[in-house]
Amino acid sequence: MDIRSAQLFLHLASSLNFSKTSEQMFVSPSTLTRVIQRLEDELGVLLFNRDKRSVLLSKEGIRVQQFVRLWLDEWHQLQQDLQLASAELTGEIRLFCTVTASYSHLPAILDKFRLQCPKAEIKLTTGDAAMAFEKIKAGEVDIALAAYPSHLPATMSFQRIAQLPVWLIAPVIPCKVNDLLAAAPINWNEIPLVQSDHGPARSRSDQWLAARNIKPRVAVKVDGHEAMVSMVALGSGVAVVPEPVIQHSPVRDRVRILDISYPFQPFELGVCMLSKKLEQPLLQAFWQLAATKK
Amino acid sequence: MDIRSAQLFLHLASSLNFSKTSEQMFVSPSTLTRVIQRLEDELGVLLFNRDKRSVLLSKEGIRVQQFVRLWLDEWHQLQQDLQLASAELTGEIRLFCTVTASYSHLPAILDKFRLQCPKAEIKLTTGDAAMAFEKIKAGEVDIALAAYPSHLPATMSFQRIAQLPVWLIAPVIPCKVNDLLAAAPINWNEIPLVQSDHGPARSRSDQWLAARNIKPRVAVKVDGHEAMVSMVALGSGVAVVPEPVIQHSPVRDRVRILDISYPFQPFELGVCMLSKKLEQPLLQAFWQLAATKK
């Protein structure tokens, strides 16, 4: 018996209809049937009298219903109590976040955090990925949301949150870049490249160029992934960027993903901070929460 | 959170030692570590302060301990209440059981049943497998423990309990049978066979003979598997019998299993009764209990 089974049982006990419960609780009918069968097996008792045409709670089922109600109530109480401890936490978190990350994952994390620690304040700084680790080291910020760097300082802890796929993108509009891409085979040495100065996107790009032995014609160097997408959209060249940047860009309809069958190593997005700061309750709360999935 | 995790947590909370708990609760250390990690993740809270050298229950851990204690208590109460209903059942069960089954699986089932329904009486009849279904049909017994027959009457329900492997056995002592078995290739048509009159063991034997196109020299026909083992031990021939019969035979050291690389279809041991009798509470209790594994 676990929480989920208990919830399903409780719903079924009041709906008395497998189809309805499975629909409303978002499980397939087969799953529901088997959850109930498991419970009955575990308790050694028939919980529902399935009368060919109707489903009724058995005598034992009523007793179990009583137990489960009590239990789930206590469970909720427990969760509240546990959150209460962190709910009272006050103070300030200085958070650094790459624009990439602020698009894709920050909102969900902040929502959860505000719910859990309503009294805490957050100061958000955004900027380029490479700055994240410098700022942490310099003590300018407490915690950063960024992609895993090629080398992580020993004093820092990093916790992975998600993998972001990386793609090569090109303009949609007719332009010189697209003319060159239409050739077969494509002469990559000719195609202008929109490149970032440094950081994980740059290293993905470099790995690809090295693997295919391409000496790129660098069209523009820009700071920040979003600017790269804009430049590509305008026809300045192709670029290597992580997927969420494309999805959230205002010009996403004016760029396209090129299928070049090269397995770009995905970004490892996560939270990062000085290990010793993990002792501070507020930062610890943020850390744990960022790592939690739901 | 489920029962098992709760038990592990509770034990760890008092032992404060992963190694001890994992040992005493019969799980590997890694399993225990990850059960606790799962709980912590589920609750979003650190349950134990792993202080480099020692393990201590955290503030939140104490609250959870309190919850879990209560819960497990209620769980036990629930189980008692549920069993109470059947504990008061009275009446008589007329049980038929093949000797095969009485060796291997009846004791465990009866133990459980006596515990759950102490006031019920059991009348046990043993006999040959083929009689089981006749006796049920005739109403002489209520329920039987037997191997699944080649054809099950439509009015009966059968519930599988276990699979029993089937082997070909030979004597250990020097005798004519062993002389014949020493030949290469073995002339199976020469080797005397101890055969049962009918029933599932007979059909396994027949299938094998047919598959290998053997016209056996039938040495003896006997009733009941145990007698077959005894005859084989005395050197009368070889025989096809289910494994538990061998294991429980007083002469098990005087027979050996022949590896003839033939996949005898295993016995499907189970409980059987007239479907309509499933409505009787006492019989229903027995039926359910027999099907339960633990």
Add this chain to the structure above:
DNA sequence: AGTCTGTATTTCATTTTTTGCAATTTTGGT
């Protein structure tokens, strides 16, 4: 009677989770 419909269950193939072994990490003791 025959077909249709709503409901619960089972089968099957696939995905996800759990598990234990062995390796790793960390720290205290000798």
Add this chain to the structure above:
DNA sequence: ACCAAAATTGCAAAAAATGAAATACAGACT
């Protein structure tokens, strides 16, 4: 410096959970 004890992690095999589709079955409708 080396060893021993304790917790964790990587990995691959085993077990369990899952949903889609098939099945079973009783009543409703034509």
